Amino acid sequence: MKIALFGYGKMGKMIERLAVERGHEIVAKIDVGTTEVDFSKIDVAIDFSTPDAAYENILNCIDNKIPVISGTTGWLDKFGSVVQHCKEQKGAFIYASNFSLGVNIFFELNEYLAKMMKNLSQYSVSLEEIHHTQKLDAPSGTAITLAEGIIAHTDYKKWKLNEPGNHQIAISAKRIGDTPGTHTVEYASAVDCIEIKHTAHNREGFALGAVIAAEWILGKTGVFTMKDVLNLG
DSSP states (O other), X not given: OEEEEEOOSHHHHHHHHHHHHTTOEEEEEEOTTOOOOOGGGOSEEEEOOOHHHHXXXXXXXXXXXXXXXXXXXXXXXXXXXXXHHHHHTTOEEEEOSOOOHHHHHHHHHHHHHHHHHTTOTTOEEEEEEEEOTTOOSSSOHHHHHHHHHHHTTSSOXXXXXXXXXXXXXXXXXXXXXXXXXXXXXXXEOSSOEEEEEEEXXXXXXXXXXXXXXXXXXXXXXXXXXXXXXXXXX
16 A cells, blocks of 8 residues: 655654555655645555644545545644535545544543433533643644533533533643643542543554554545444444
8 A cells, every 4th residue: 555644743754664564655755845746656645744734635635536544633623624525526534533543442432431421410521631742732632522422422512621611521631741642531529530541652553543544444435434444333
């Protein structure tokens, strides 16, 4: 499989190493300053660029009939536009706030717990996420996905950074050192707390999941999620 990397930072370099180990070839590395891309050499694209670049990167891949995997966060106000464009062009696209296999299992666990807690009004829910100091967006896309999973199954209506409120999930976002990513969901009452937590030991799990998603999407048409990749639906 011939892979193009959009974004060649720490994550891009890790994806390159894992992809090569799995027998794939990196045929393009598109980063700041890259002006031309030869799409004729590309089987699939993986985007871990920046919020400012991701939207155009994804559209360019779709327009050139290249399946694209994106893990870039911070651009999702345009997500609906990308989905519509992908369907119109009969392209192939996967977005995930987190490609880690363990995190995607954690997403499912989070929704299952939310369903059980729905009618227990004595518990209030909050989220905490911790990432490295170079992470640009806050809260993380992973934390937002967790909050949306809770909202889908409870009476909570929205999330807010650092602001608890009626029918509102407070998300605490911390930036500490080189932390790869820690996410905690807590239901607290006057008598006890219920907590689920995912701790990444390094970024390799994120990179491996993106490569696995790229392997999976080849030859497919449509807009997919990691639930499809992992058959969790």
